[in-house]
Amino acid sequence: MNFPRLSRRALLRSSAVILAGAALPAWHEAEAADRPAPTTPLSANDRPGILLVGCGGMGSHDLSLAAKFGDVVGLCDLDQTRLAKAASLYPKARTFADFREAMHAPGTHVVINGTPDHWHTLVNLAAVRAGLDIYSEKPLTLTIDEGKRLVKAVRAGKRVLQTGSQQRSDKRFRLACELVRNGRIGRLRHVLTSLPSGQHGGPFASSPVPAGLDWDRWQGQTPTVDYVTQRCHGSFRYWWDYSAGTLTDWGAHHNDIALWGMGLEDSGPVSTHAEALLAPIPGGFSFPSTYRVEYAYANGVTHTCQTVVTEGPAGNVITEPPLPGQMANGVKFTGTDGWIFVSRLKIEASDPEILREPLVRRTVNLAASDNHMGNFFGCIRSRRDPVAHVGIGHRSVSVCHIGAIALRLGRPLKWNPAREEFTGDAEANRWLARAQRAPYDYAHVA
Ligand SMILES: NC(=O)c1ccc[n+]([C@@H]2O[C@H](COP(=O)([O-])OP(=O)(O)OC[C@H]3O[C@@H](n4cnc5c(N)ncnc54)[C@H](O)[C@@H]3O)[C@@H](O)[C@H]2O)c1
Structure with a gap:
């Protein structure tokens, strides 16, 4: 061709x-400038417990942003070197090698999924089953079949899932x-x-x-x-x-x-x-x-x-x-x-x-978010769909x-x-x- x-x-x-x-x-x-600032905790008690699964480059970056909105309670990686490095930054968090165990630890409300693409869906499905909300790195899936299953599961479980497509x-x-x-x-x-x-x-x-x-x-x-x-x-x-x-x-x-x-x-x-x-x-x-x-x-x-x-x-x-x-x-x-x-x-x-030229008369208004992680945590509270649902x-x-x-x-x-x-x-x-x-x-x- x-x-x-x-x-x-x-x-x-x-x-x-x-x-x-x-x-x-x-x-x-x-x-x-007219839009409200990204969500901040309402009180000391309004800080969800965050678990990071996949403590690599992007997961660690996401966690540093998420830590403004909640408390880091868990870290999970199957590479002990990477897990130890993350643990040195968040010494109060518990460490795990298996995300299924980590998701059921008391006080865990939110998962940041920073695993490679071929693990995204299983981690996200496990999080839905554990009743957690999810910030999942893109690309959301490895296959279209995974995506269809995930959409169904997230909707049925009434979970909030933000895809890490921060350009939104x-x-x-x-x-x-x-x-x-x-x-x-x-x-x-x-x-x-x-x-x-x-x-x-x-x-x-x-x-x-x-x-x-x-x-x-x-x-x-x-x-x-x-x-x-x-x-x-x-x-x-x-x-x-x-x-x-x-x-x-x-x-x-x-x-x-x-x-x-x-x-x-x-x-x-x-x-x-x-x-x-x-x-x-x-x-x-x-x-x-x-x-x-x-x-x-x-x-x-x-x-x-x-x-x-x-x-x-x-x-x-x-x-x-x-x-x-x-x-x-x-x-x-x-x-x-x-x-x-x-x-x-x-x-x-x-x-x-x-x-x-300003857009005065609009027929289409797009969902406005100026902070991708903040939008996610705001939606955890409102139970609305985030900008990259x-x-x-x-x-x-x-x-x-x-x-x-x-x-x-x-x-x-x-x-x-x-x-x-x-x-x-x-x-x-x-x-x-x-x-x-x-x-x-x-x-x-x-
Ligand atoms: N939003 C963005 O702009 C952006 C930028 C870079 C990467 N990403 C995405 O982030 C994801 C991670 O990328 P990266 O470059 O940080 O990769 P990476 O290889 O540096 O990190 C992945 C980590 O996940 C761990 N891991 C793998 N399987 C696991 C499992 N089953 N349980 C627990 N931990 C597991 C690995 O050991 C590794 O530490 C990718 O999907 C990538 O596309 C997004």
């Missing part, structure tokens, strides 16, 4: 369009989506989600399992293999077994914004096709580092999700930094009357007036999973967003779930 490539000249030409400043418009800042609580992304949803760029035609490229490397040799790490349990539901450092902490995301590269890692963020801007948060695309731009090295990271996925939606909008790619001197594909004018890691909405590009660093438009987390990562399945199969697929299955394609539908290795299957948390 061939996709059109932009030449260097075309890229430079496209950079000549008018760019607005990176700062947020004053009218939008004033609106944010970022003023820039909300502004972009609000403008698009209210017709500021005319009729929406195309969405481009540009993601960082992944790791390309290998082959990797196995080595002895580090002391204190329960490697069998770390692998959980996935097929068992010898220990390889690059499969474990941090870089697990570049392997099919545990994740789907940057397509689910960053895609869970930017494709979430794409759905938000399109107003299709409880739906999804109707067709997709995908292509890897660089084949993985046998014995190395198994998910392609660079790829391009195309989607079409029932309302006629098309969506390209691609790694930030430029052409090297010999025509070979190289990755970041992008050429001037090329859209860096972020989301670009293009409509009949202009475009808006938004990233974690800036918001730009084809005409500065698109951003400058379980349904949103599931549908956003479903877009990524659908693209990943198309990448795996290498042919166009039709998706039915109401039934949440591929149309007329039994092989693709088999990838909605994955075989789970016992004893780390759903029965593990039943």
Whole structure:
């Protein structure tokens, strides 16, 4: 499958369009200033007990934010080194190797789930069964089947679940989506989600399992293999077994914004096709580092999700930094009357007036949160849905999973967003779930 490539000249030409400043418009800042501050404890007794499962980089960061709103009562990790490091920061918390035991410790109300993707769902299902509220890192699931089960369980158990898609609580992304949803760029035609490229490397040799790490349990539901450092902490995301590269890692963020801007948060695309731009090295990271996925939606909008790619001197594909004018890691909405590009660093438009003009008459008002963790703790009290509730987390990562399945199969697929299955394609539908290795299957948390 061939996709059109932009030449260097075309890229430079496209950079000549008018760019607005990176700062947020004053009218939008004033609106944010009017909103109440994120929730703070009402009293010394209004501090939920927090358990962190997965004391790695992101889990530890999330916990430092959550600790403003509650008390850290438990820490859980299957790597004793990481558990000990976390315990040194929170000496009053109890420590656990098995999250099922940790969740039933007295005084535990909230779980922060910072495990790798292939453990998210079982930890979240166990938390629902233990009657706890959940802040779960994105991508919410490993498979679409996991997402369907999780949505059902969270709703039936009346739990609050916030997905760790913090761009939902970022003023820039909300502004972009609000403008698009209210017709500021005319009729929406195309969405481009540009993601960082992944790791390309290998082959990797196995080595002895580090002391204190329960490697069998770390692998959980996935097929068992010898220990390889690059499969474990941090870089697990570049392997099919545990994740789907940057397509689910960053895609869970930017494709979430794409759905938000399109107003299709409880739906999804109707067709997709995908292509890897660089084949993985046998014995190395198994998910392609660079790829391009195309989607079409029932309302006629098309969506390209691609790694930030430029052409090297010999025509070979190289990755970041992008050429001037090329859209860096972020989301670009293009409509009949202009475009808006938004990233974690800036918001730009084809005409500065698109951003400058206040949105006076709105038909769509998006849920406003300026503090993702604060929004979660506020919802624990109000029992309302947080800004990135379980349904949103599931549908956003479903877009990524659908693209990943198309990448795996290498042919166009039709998706039915109401039934949440591929149309007329039994092989693709088999990838909605994955075989789970016992004893780390759903029965593990039943
Ligand atoms: N929201 C964001 O911007 C953002 C940024 C980075 C990472 N993340 C997400 O956070 C998650 C963790 O990423 P990371 O980079 O911190 O990974 P990491 O590998 O550094 O940490 C994961 C930790 O979980 C532990 N663990 C694994 N299985 C476990 C289990 N069954 N029980 C208890 N502990 C277990 C590991 O030992 C490890 O300490 C990923 O899903 C990732 O996508 C989100």
